[in-house]
Amino acid sequence: MRRVFGAKKDKEPPPTVQDASDRINKRGDTVEEKINKLDAELAKYKEQIKRTRPGPAQEAVKARAMRVLKQKRMYEGQRDMLYNQTFNLDQVAFASEGIKDAQQTMSALKTANKELKGMMKTVKIQDIDNLQDEMMDLMDVSNEIQESLGRSYSVPDDIDEDELLGELDALEADMGMETESDGVPSYLQPDKESDLDSELNLPSAPTGHAPGGRTNAQTEDELGLPAVPQASIRG
Numbered sequence: 302m303r304r305v306f307g308a309k310k311d312k313e314p315p316p317t318v319q320d321a322s323d324r325i326n327k328r329g330d331t332v333e334e335k336i337n338k339l340d341a342e343l344a345k346y347k348e349q350i351k352r353t354r355p356g357p358a359q360e361a362v363k364a365r366a367m368r369v370l371k372q373k374r375m376y377e378g379q380r381d382m383l384y385n386q387t388f389n390l391d392q393v394a395f396a397s398e399g400i401k402d403a404q405q406t407m408s409a410l411k412t413a414n415k416e417l418k419g420m421m422k423t424v425k426i427q428d429i430d431n432l433q434d435e436m437m438d439l440m441d442v443s444n445e446i447q448e449s450l451g452r453s454y455s456v457p458d459d460i461d462e463d464e465l466l467g468e469l470d471a472l473e474a475d476m477g478m479e480t481e482s483d484g485v486p487s488y489l490q491p492d493k494e495s496d497l498d499s500e501l502n503l504p505s506a507p508t509g510h511a512p513g514g515r516t517n518a519q520t521e522d523e524l525g526l527p528a529v530p531q532a533s534i535r536g
């Protein structure tokens with residue numbers, strides 16, 4: 302059957318705005334190249350008109366220049382028309398992209414709204430307030446426990462601060478009386494020799510001669526050491 306009637310051809314997808322814009326831009330570039338060529342040709346004719354004397358030859362060059370100028374004007378009109386079409390397509394593409402962005406934004410907002418509604422069902426303001434109240438009560442109890450554990454067992458609670466200040470002043474006065482005139486306290490002063498001797502109660506050193514007529518004093522050598530007896534050296 303396909304051989305008799307032929308197979309149905311698939312339709313080509315319609316061109317997009319970007320495809321149409323690219324094609325028009327290519328045409329515009331082609332027209333622009335033609336205009337540039339005509340400009341170069343007109344420049345040559347201008348130079349020839351300047352070098353040619355007035356007469357038939359100059360008129361012929363002017364006629365050619367007029368023909369080229371007319372072509373240039375025509376191409377310029379086509380170029381402007383193509384540029385206008387490209388501008389319109391760009392506006393359409395911009396609007397189309399804006400609509401696509403708006404669709405994506407709406408879809409994202411719908412999804413977020415659905416998720417928020419689901420989460421709001423599990424979270425209630427009353428539950429949050431109750432939780433905050435319970436936390437405050439627990440913190441108060443915790444502070445009371447810390448204060449109770451931080452109490453000192455040795456310091457009574459009924460101590461009068463005025464009495465403590467009085468005792469401190471009396472202590473400072475006693476310390477001032479013990480201080481000597483030179484500013485050194487008495488407990489830091491050196492002990493006197495008489496007091497030290499009386500406390501130790503040591504006998505006085507003997508001052509007489511030793512028995513047998515020998516003197517207790519011994520001679521010393523040049524180094525300050527006791528001199529060795531001569532008899533011991535000889536023996």
